[in-house]
Amino acid sequence: MQQRTLGPFSVSAIGLGCMNLSHAYGAPVSAEQGERVLLAALDAGVTLFDTATLYGFGANETLVGRVMKQHRSRFTLASKCGMQGVDVNGDGKLVRVIDGRPATLRQTCEDSLRRLQTDVIDLYYLHRWDKNVPIEDSVGALADLVRAGKIRSIGLSEVSATTLRKAHAVHPIAAVQTEYSLWTRNPEIAVLDACRELGAAFVAFSPVARGFLCGDLRDVSTLDAKDIRRAMPRFAPEAYAANLQLLDGYQQVARDVGCTPAQLALAWLLHRGEHVIPIPGTTSVEHLHDDLGAVDVTLDAATMQRLDGLINQHTVVGARYNAQNASEVDTEAFAG
Template sequence: MATMAAPAVKRIKLGSQGLEVSAQGLGCMGMSSFYGPPKPDSDMIELIHHAVGSGVTFLDTSDSYGPHTNEILLGKALKGGVWQKVELATKFGISFAGGKTEIQGNPGYVRAACEASLKRLNVACVNLYYQHRIDTRVPIEVTIGELKKLVEEGKIKYIGLSEASASTIRRAHAVHPITAVQLEWSLWSRDVEAEIVPTCRELGIGIVAYSPLGRGFFSVGSKLVENLSKDDYRQSLPRFQPENLAHNAKLFDRVNEIAQRKGCTPSQLALAWVHHQGDDVCPIPGTTKIKNFNQNIGALSVKLTPEEMAELEYVASVDNVKGGRYTSSLPTWESSDTPPLSSWKAA
């Protein structure tokens, strides 16, 4: 199948506070964790340098990737002035202390996490700092209040949220402008279109789409599962379970048919669909291979007509996807709310 040639990567404004990023970013998680064993640092540094040289300068990491090792990797890759060429985003909020996963948003944790990330990344300031998951025990106003102080101190430039509900986004934005909301958005994850995306647009908040290729599903379909290592996190996700995968494979087949007509790969088509959602949307597909990276930026050359968009959205309707995004053991990881500020009693 043909692969679209890599175009020049345009720049877009993310949010209303002045942040400008490459129209497509690079998700760095899989380099270090969750998607099988960590990849060699030397290979990943070469990939990151290739991405920056290609114009993909919006790099996405988190203190939970590893944990910590992905930020350390980015710190190595950005030495020698490379950090000045990028828009660096990292996250806090998921703690693995004592072998237990816990979501934290209290002020002391926020500050300690930020300072630790700056040290690992070897930078004085992070361009975009997200609350990775919402602590449903801490009013969002309290968490954002501490982030506002970090902005004032010059440790972060812009504030972001991830997997927050529309009401949480509104409350946060009232304390300090939110620049970006990171959410899962792809042909098989479209629940955000009902309320989250319209809220972001009403408030002038940029949208960063993670897993725009369905965690790799829209690259090769059900074959993906055959090649996953035993410690690959995707093994546990509902959509990849046998009872759902056979059904979801039909969705991939339809997308693949449309891609063949367009003369592109299915992953380029799936990415192009996200790009066509608007200039306020930046997808951040992850990869560990330069070949796949080049294919991903080729998606910027795929132009879809309104009829093709409608066909894809018909094919990717909610009824055509089986299985949730996460397991039921992670109940607070989607569209999370927090208690009212009046309930807060500082420790």
């Protein structure tokens, strides 16, 4: 497996986003299937595993901790704080809450360490910037955790270049994690270059466009009732029907290159810069191995230009988030 630099770590060029195993895309897979995917990734050379307190309201960290604790020295462990499930009404139902207060982040870290069954988290992200708390205060709390030996490096998720620079002035930021793919180009506005300038890795989540670029999802009515894509404007029936028109040309490029559609999406990201590290998620060992094959795909300048012209912010229909979710992120957005 090819390697890339992430803060003080050398990690596989493609990591594993663990969210899908417990969260967001319908019913979680069985514990046994989750274990199969995690261990298959490790055996295939993946050395960056990405989880979060939010995923399954702790269930994903618990799964990763149980399965991976005996292999802890073989991989870089990333998790996230600042967004978690809270029993707001006292009825036992957890509600997603963004909370970047220092005391909350310290407690969340202790909870994550316990679930992950480890003494230290290699890369700890602020999952969302709590806009009620200065970014300097939240990052300052994470810097205290570095000094205490609880975490080794700090990351940010879904932030602008301006916020990144403010945070970096408090403590070096090892990585920024944001959605990035052919159909989500927001990082190209500013933060992708800011990461390169500051020496931070750019970790791309949803690198196959939440499954769109795999080419298999043709009918959004088949999505699980609890699938988060149902609330995303790009997956609304009319918008998705328009976006499907992009797939024929995209799949032709994949055929011309001699790779699968998922591999093409990931290879495009790998060619966007040496500091870019995609973290696709999957519940299938077969899909996992398909994804990892992207490291062997070479794209020439003409193919990159062809892809850029085919799927971009001008050709994709619909915003990536609904109004509520868009208000929770700090990422730059294109006008309109």
